[in-house]
Amino acid sequence: MINNRWANYINQSLAVIKLITYSIIALAGIYRLASNWSVSRFNWEHPINGDTNISAYSSSILLIMFSYDGWNTLNYSLDEFRKPGKKLIFSNSISVGIVTLMYLLVNIAFISVVPQESISNNNNIDETIAATFFYKLFGKSVGIVRLFTALxxxxxxxxxxxxxxxxxxxxxxxxxxDFFPKYSKELRTWNQYFNTPINALLLQFIWCSFIILFVGSSFTITSFTLFSTFSMYSYWIFYFATGIGLLLIRRNKKNELKKKQFDMNDKELNETSSLFSNITREYKVPLPFAIIFILAGLFILVFSFVVNVECPKDKPNCDLREKTAQQLAPILISYGFLFVALTCWYSFYYWWGSIKDQREAAVMRIADENEKPYDFN
Structure with missing residues (x-):
């Protein structure tokens, strides 16, 4: 992503491909359900034997969010657009609606087409359910199956x-x-020719390469499960902290506004109230939605630690502690990196800040001494 314009073209093209692929899956599944009801209704009439443990819901949400990730990308680049307030409202509303609709339709399609044993088989569900879906629809045409798998x-x-x-x-x-001590200036710099944050992208490349090479090769769970769970759990730590932080900011701003209102006359008070109400209509998220979002994040962060592992039938005497550790690996890695990052940030931020303040104080002291007139008497 050297050029920002081409990066936007690539992301938009991939988003269109994703929507087209999911739409085809949804329409094909619904068509099969309607045209072959005598066979497709089996999964709907018989409960699927899956994991109903509460921890399974939190881990499944992480994988689902990874599959549909990208719907909130615009939130991170509002300063690059005109009228960011309106774009934020429309983009989030439309994105959430599209993701919800696609998720429901795709699951209806999978349940209608894929045999129940393939859905409930935990050993294959992570990677082959989509391929099984295409084989059931286009089994006689290997080329079409490969095409949709590529999509x-x-x-x-x-x-x-x-x-x-x-x-x-x-x-x-x-x-x-200035979140990054000493290197914030370099990381926030944009390349004027390509209009893209090259230094930030380079740092991200180094970080992701480190995770892939050293973290990905250290665990026996599938790479998809490891990286998708690790990335989305880290995201939800960020989402949860951001949600609470924004509510605190909203409360503090309200308190500041109330304090200012005591020192204003009626005209100034009406103007300020009108301005505040306009800002509120554009940017303020309804409090119930914010609370639901925070509670959802709390559910994911807490119940992801509850894992239910069993030994496979061919290895009844396996080490459950090792399997539990492997399942918890992405979550523990997330908190491990978070702890290291916060420790380094706290140490370097205050350490570097104190050194910087001492240097500035020394320079100011020397400057003051040089400006003092000499007493030759």
């Missing part, structure tokens, strides 16, 4: 591309507030 792969690439694009903007925004 699914492209949709996953689109998810990764959206993550790269939005991640670089998060780095730039953090650097703009």
């Amino acid at each position: 699914v792969v492209l949709s996953v690439i689109g998810t990764a591309a959206a993550g790269v694009w939005s991640g670089s903007r998060v780095i730039v925004a953090a650097a703009a507030s």
